[in-house]
Amino acid sequence: MSLMQDYDCVVIGAGVQGSFAAYQLAKQKKKTLLLEQVCQTQTSKYTKAFIPSFQNGTFISPHRQTGLLVMGPEHSGDYQLFKNTLQRNKVPTVILTRDNFPQHIPNVILAEGDGALVDVTAGELFADRALKAVQFQKLGGVIRDNEKVMEINPGPVVKVTTSGGVYQARSVVITAGPWTNKLLAHTGFQLPLEVVKINVCYWKERAPGTYDVKQRFPCFLVTESVETKEHIYGLPSNEYPGLVKICYHMGSKTDPDYRDLQTDKSDIDILKRYVARSMPGLIPEPAVVESCMYTLTPDRHFVLDYHPNYSNIIIGAGFSGHGFKFGPVIGKLLCELCLGEVPSFDVSPFRIRRFQSNTKSAL
Structure with a gap:
């Protein structure tokens, strides 16, 4: 010592x-x-607190602008929160309709009753x-x-x-x-914290380049779906060529020192059903599964x-x-x-x- x-x-x-x-x-x-x-x-609270940091140059981490597609039941509180927050803060946003959605976002099926918008300023952060x-x-x-x-x-x-x-x-x-x-x-x-293990899944494109950022495919967030009330999010293929990252924004409780012993895959089952229903250009079976942990309040x-x-x-x-x-x-x-x-x-x-x-x- x-x-x-x-x-x-x-x-x-x-x-x-x-x-x-x-x-x-x-x-x-x-x-x-x-x-x-x-x-x-939780968007409104964070936008109000932190949007100035983007504007004054505090946020300078390497990233790539892709836009963020937000989808969810049009009249639900969560979807409306995203929409209202972006509009109130004058973030450049495109509201998509059911008629023009396929033209702007091919190879994604918008669920009946869902609204969709694109925050054109958003992007992917390289950790x-x-x-x-x-x-x-x-x-x-x-x-x-x-x-x-x-x-x-x-x-x-x-x-x-x-x-x-x-x-x-x-x-x-x-x-x-x-x-x-x-x-x-x-x-x-002690704080009231819960640690959960997240399965980080990558899904193979049936035709390479379908969901690539070069094809202007955006990052996306599903606020709620028939499969789950929790968020589902995805990023264009990048980390692994031909593989799209799509994950469930929740996991199962774990001890961080023994997370490999926690093998619950219920989140993967939810994702399989979502990919099969909404992403016809992907094989609905994850090609790569990694993991991370969330610490939840x-x-x-x-x-x-x-x-x-x-x-x-x-x-x-x-x-x-x-x-x-x-x-x-x-x-x-x-x-x-x-x-x-x-x-x-x-x-x-x-x-x-x-x-x-x-x-x-x-x-």
């Missing part, structure tokens, strides 16, 4: 939120350590390139991967013990995704707040499968909270106090 090392801030978790938080702290000339244990309907864009170490930051946090001792100076060292800092930012509550247990506190909104008992421990958690695209802004907000500054955006909807009786002390 190495000698104790001092930092202004230790960020635990080097995903997109932690990486951008560490970047912002290092940019503020704070001596920052980033720890990682491995090697490297690996986005993380590489965070030049944290060039600003003097230190990253330690393959170091699992074994203990957190709160206090005016927080001591963090890992599998590879002991560190102390004036403040700690926890952005540990599915492992958030395992870390918070060291501080005697009860209301599916983020947690961006101070620890209720230790103001020098800041928590960014519960991103519920839709936080990655906000990484640059969330990193800035976590940095501001860490420095005791007034946040750039209103974070009151993301405070821990909204859960009240659902939060508890760790046993």
Whole structure:
């Protein structure tokens, strides 16, 4: 075990939120350590809070503009929320009708009673390139991967013990995704978080190029379908040539340390039925199945707040499968909270106090 090392801030978790938080702290000339244990309907609320970041250039992660096709029962609350939010914020949007839908979106069958629109500004974010864009170490930051946090001792100076060292800092930012509550247990506190495993599915085109971005096929979101009340989303073929990514926006409960033991495939069965009904140009059997994890809050909104008992421990958690695209802004907000500054955006909807009786002390 190495000698104790001092930092202004230790960020635990080097995903997109932690990486951008560490970047912002290092940019503020704070001596920052980033720890990682491995090697490297809600639209209205988020649009109001974060749309300025797209407009003023804060959001600069590598992406490709494809447009976003939104489909769902025309008079349902979820579909109307998307439509009204886009229009209220003057986002360039094309409303499709049942008559012109096949002309604009071939090889997709629009369900009876569904509405459809396209946000023409939307696109696909390349996660690996986005993380590489965070030049944290060039600003003097230190990253330690393959170091699992074994203990957190709160206090005016927080001591963090890992599998590879002991560190102390004036403040700690926890952005540990599915492992958030395992870390918070060291501080005697638990958030109402649920971890689920998502099957990430890729579907083979019957004719290569049918759903390719070169053919102007957009990303898409189904707010509700005959198969499920949950969202289904898809991206044009890109990661694997000739394969289209279509996933179910929900999964089954799992322990992040044993997620491979969770083998539920009910979400894949839902997707098979949807693809067979709506995407005639795809073979309705996934060609590749990978996995990821969501960390869900009860209301599916983020947690961006101070620890209720230790103001020098800041928590960014519960991103519920839709936080990655906000990484640059969330990193800035976590940095501001860490420095005791007034946040750039209103974070009151993301405070821990909204859960009240659902939060508890760790046993």
